[in-house]
Amino acid sequence: MADINLHNVTKTFGDYRAVNDVSLNIADGEFVALLGPSGCGKTTLLRLLAGFEEPDGGVISLAGQAVADPAAKIMVAPEDRNLGIVFQSYALWPHMSVARNVGYPLEVRKLSRADRDKRIRDALAIVSLGDYADRSPTELSGGQRQRVALARCLVMEPRAVLLDEPLANLDVHLRETMQQAFLDFHRRTGATMVYVTHDQAEAMAMADRIAVMDRGHIRQMAAPETLYREPSDNMVAGFVGAGAVLPVGGFTMQGDGRCAVRIGNADVMARISIEASTHCRAYPARMVPSNDGAAVVDGQMQHQTSLGLCLRPEDVRVDMQGNLTGMVDDCVYLGGRFRLSVRLDGQHSVPVYADQRARIGEQISLSIRDGWVFSRQEAA
Amino acid sequence: MLAVGRWLSASGLQMGGNRFSDRLLPLLFVPVIIISVLPMIRLAVEGLFVHGTPSLDYLRDVAQSSQTWRATAHSLYTAGLGTVISLLIGGAFAFLVALTDIRAKAALVFCFMIPMMIPPQITALAWVQLTGPSSALLNAIGMAPAMGSPQPLYSAEGIALLLGIQHASIVFLTLRANLRLLPREQIEAARLAGARGGRLWWQVILPLTSPGLIAGTAMAFVTALGNFGIQAMLGIPGNYITLPTLIYRKLSSFGPSALGEVSVLAMLIGLIAVVGVIIHHRLLSKRDYRLMGVVGRPLDIRLGNRRLVIEIVLWAVLVAILVVPLMALVATSLVPAFGVRLSLDNFSFDAFYQVLFVQPATIRAFHNSLLLAVGAAIVLVGVCLPLAYVIVRRPTRLTRVINLLVEIPYALPGVVLAIACILLFIRIPVLNISLYGTLAIIFVAYLARFLIIALRPVMNSFLQLDPALEEAAQACGAGVGRRLRDILLPLAAPAAAAGALLVFLTAFNELTVSALLWSAGNETLGVLIFNLDDSGDSVMASAVAVMVVGVVVALMTGFQLASRHLPKGVIPWQT
């Protein structure tokens, strides 16, 4: 078991930077998900960790020891890194039995037969496939194959397990069972796990921390609830969880990390990120008196586009006394409740959960009890 | 070699961390260059230098000889007419098999492929035994033409007919591959637009399949141009001399002293082949029919009540081009003694007995061909496994170049390679030994010519192999040797075996290259049949030919039965 550190790691294919200046610290025993849209460089990052790709710059270390450092001409081959990897395609060898597939790492390490058999049995028991040892992998279902691949990682007691979209080929029902299987595996073994997925629900359900990737960059790395409540930029806010981001003109600091922002003709209380509050102070701002007499930082044009208010559906309620009005755009029944899309000021829509169906085009009053103001400008 | 070094270092940079293939590449690259490129360079040098100084003497001699241009005209005429025949037969079969609902397609395709796999000298022998006044079959049923009447196949049209039949399957294969990619929506859309019958064929299907037609035509033409077996077996008795037979004649009458002249002739035939290929590429590049739409279920045009008639015609054609000639061959091989009329109560297997157990020359030829074919199969598979691995898994500029180079010795007519090999190995510089007059020179030429046959199936199988299978083993700690042994070899084994068998099949029957490279004691089976027939011993020649056909059909059947266990694209007639 080991911690994993990446320092300014870059990988280019031709002119394209698939992984761009990524720094990342993963603690020993942590379960980290790499989340991002397809093509953002997740697989490339995982393959850099595993050693199948060589970085063009930066340093990758395992347990404090550099395994890839082009500047120092260090490149430890994958076979010498002792990392387990689970592929989306399972990558089981069709010409070997399940037991031999699982025992192959031990075979390579020249363990004695008896030792090997015992550890194969144990590993198969952990993934509940004890009875399948002599089958061919081709006779197994998708979920079973994935568990064999997991057992193959497990027997070699790797320093970390890397998983590349391991559930993408499975149907919805199996996915939940397998998620549980991965979590059990993590709890039992305490292995460091790096789990690549493009499915945010999967990442949220399983990971201790999630690293959100976009176009080769890590946008934010945080616990799932932090990511959801306090996205650091526009991309994360839009990619993680349902919700809407409204542009914000200016805000009034209220202290305690909270502020008031003006949406339409109503004031909304929201939490604000440190970057957003300092970002705006950094500009020479013109203070104007607001309705309630407090000082308002009046964002100029460039600020207006650079601040956003992230609203989650559970922060917004249909409320007869609400001071915000809008027009219902869409109404979807989710089972137990409805999700409305309500258009404010003719431009931006916000999602709202409601107990009752609403007519499309109906005028409706809302109240907002919380939100998150952040700087929409993406860190370069 | 400087350029090579630069290539190597450039590719080393691209490959990044993989030191194994860094080491492997030059190891593979050098022998591949030696056997596929060096002979061609040597050929060019021979034609353009006289006694070590650049000279156009040979070129002028050859250009001024009326023989040269007559042979060129003959070559172009027979190959051209043959290609038209191939196009008609192969095209009709491909359209009907790929687009319509005729029955028993698999059997039809299998039988249609047999002529391609039967060596040309046997095709020629079989047809000669079928027609003409001395046909055992026609005599047995009393339908032979009168003694002394000419053999109709000893003519330009006879050569063209057999070339056409032999290479119809090439057109068939390329066209069918094209037709398979034809989305049925495009044809259905045309039908909805009101196109029917002839209009549908001429305005939609034919234009869409023109890339396949052009490619098939070019391949059939180039192959027909270099088909020595048919041109020699029919042309030499009929004194109809084409370029390959002209080279053969000059070399067998004047020996190595004719090498300068025949080099120029070989270059001429190589040039015609290259021009054919260039025209083909030109024509193809003008039409970019990126087929839009999903490639789904193949089309099944209903033939309705015409289906039965069409099926009968197709099978009748197969019987005529495959079964009847082979029957004639078998009939001749059963003739009890030369000149005796065959009947149901006097046939004899004596010729088979003689060939297999008595005649030292035939026993030796079997032995030689077996040795060459098995040796070439083993060596080539041994080379192709790492070569295919590097080409597929570490694509660099260098590997792409190698991938093209290995095509040359097979794509060019066989006589070109044969002459080039004689020139290169008649006296190996530095070592000062000669391979000319030994079995080794045939072996080296086979390695060059059939490398591609072994390489393609193995490459196909690596292409279809999920790279993750190997990476998983790597993550398990397996080094490159172990990965090759435990993962790659077992998974590529079926394709490698198929490649080895294809090499065996092709080498076992080969004539063109060995016809120019053999020497007394080093005859191959192809040469044996040719020589036996040449000396008038058609009964023994037929007996050998019947056995060879038996081996070919048995191996093909074996392939067909094993096809489910082989990766896609390994069996040539199932691509």
Ligand SMILES: Nc1ncnc2c1ncn2[C@@H]1O[C@H](COP(=O)(O)OP(=O)(O)O)[C@@H](O)[C@H]1O
């Ligand atoms: N071997 C490669 N050669 C060239 N480009 C590559 C290679 N591997 C990945 N890429 C490119 O890098 C980008 C990131 O790919 P990948 O890491 O597979 O994304 P993800 O796994 O997030 O979907 C893509 O644009 C992809 O086309």
Ligand SMILES: [Mg+2]
């Ligand atoms: Mg991926």
